[in-house]
Amino acid sequence: MSILTFGTVALDTLKTPFGRRKDVLVGSATYFSVGACFFSPVSVIAVVGEDFPEKHLEFLKKKGVDLKGITVVKGGSSFRWEGEYGWDFDNPKTIATHLNVLSGFNPKIPEAYKKKKFVFLANGDPEIQKRVLEQVSHPKLIACDTMNYWISNTRKSLLMLLKKVHLFFLNEGEARQLTGEGNIVKAARAIQKMGPKNIIIKKGEHGSLLFSGKSAFSTPAYLLETLYDPTGAGDAFAGGVIGYLAQEKKLDDVTLRKAIIRGTVMATFAVEDFSLGRLGSIAKKDIAKRLQEYKKLTCF
């Protein structure tokens, strides 16, 4: 079953302890769609400027990603972020954010996208996330991500959106912030009462949690000896999760658990190089191999 995602397709200038890269391909919709495309076809809603390198769009097309929903703004500049990561690869220092064409973007989805059944709304303004969602006629799965900024500044809109959401991705800090609950189990149970019956708590290098109905699932991250650039890990993870769910056409607890393992594996490829260096060059057999390694790492 095919997926519709709404997010960013962007250019980052990044510094990590391993080097600096200028204007490389990033964006939530980029990482998500490459993470998902191994499992199910993906269509993207996003906006870029006329300066956006054609080679990046060609790269995504070659992955089978449907880009009909990408608006190219004539004379516009693409969304850019510049930042620096330290050795802990956490809390990057922002040097510059240029919203450019992202500012004031009012997404209109192509007619062909309106019947999409699996929808992933990447982190963004919940008002705009809602506007995209309203254009899809009968989605079977609505998933979304968010971040601390929206929880603080657009709480009401986020709570309205959450009533419609089936699967909600957020990190531990965001779950605590949203609920005012320190214990993560209690926080997840409180979020379920806000709407989403399925919550995935992302814990980065410590793995992830799933709360699905009354059930809970906890799984560690894959162990990597090299982490080059954490950008996009969460979106590649979501891509693996939603991609697998759309492939299996099921949303039960067992399928969700298996989906999280795929997401975990896709996230590892995202962080092994800058930009899409690694995630963009893997084959299905690499995923299968890492899945086997993950099973070996966690079985008892």
Place this chain on the structure above:
Amino acid sequence: MSILTFGTVALDTLKTPFGRRKDVLVGSATYFSVGACFFSPVSVIAVVGEDFPEKHLEFLKKKGVDLKGITVVKGGSSFRWEGEYGWDFDNPKTIATHLNVLSGFNPKIPEAYKKKKFVFLANGDPEIQKRVLEQVSHPKLIACDTMNYWISNTRKSLLMLLKKVHLFFLNEGEARQLTGEGNIVKAARAIQKMGPKNIIIKKGEHGSLLFSGKSAFSTPAYLLETLYDPTGAGDAFAGGVIGYLAQEKKLDDVTLRKAIIRGTVMATFAVEDFSLGRLGSIAKKDIAKRLQEYKKLTCF
């Protein structure tokens, strides 16, 4: 197979967000032996003062713990620590430490203990850990724990000890401190070169890692809705691990993984109440039930 442990049997005055308790039973050897006694018999080497409440020793005896190795110093006061935990249950604030009888204690192990095959040296001065170890004739498994203080201040002694150790428990920060290696996989591999072929990295609420020969194992913590007092979690964990290994009389990777799951479960009981409130009152069926729950939490 029976276990010999060397550690502390002590009294803590604790404050957590859930209340305050004065002079309650704690100590590394206490938590370890109660965590281990469900799987294998345990004998304890420790020192207490004449002021140590008889009821605590009675409690341990009723659990089947062999206390012949506990020295009671006439006129001496027991080791006491006073501290306070905040909501994050991490980095407690020390209010007072009274080493008392612990200071200058030179452990002599009873004749009957010299043929013990499984030895656990709880966190302490590596010089003294070594002195205990030298009194055991042919141990089959030597396990030990340590902390940042000994890594900084008695590094040489610790490195000497590690050459003899088969199974080493430490946390993430300690592994990085000991090796100067930021990546945890690389840190563990570096520690293996120091002697111990099996390393267990404790990550608290994020679970634990095992590096055994060339294999790696990662497993999450159990999800608890209530955490009252984190004291003793690491020692109860080690108790479950070593207890299970001694019960199975094996040290292979598969048995080590199963042992870590037992340790994980024992640690959950340690933190569900102050002191031994919960860990000291469980039955074997509670362990079996939680093991089942843990399997449900982690299977995919």
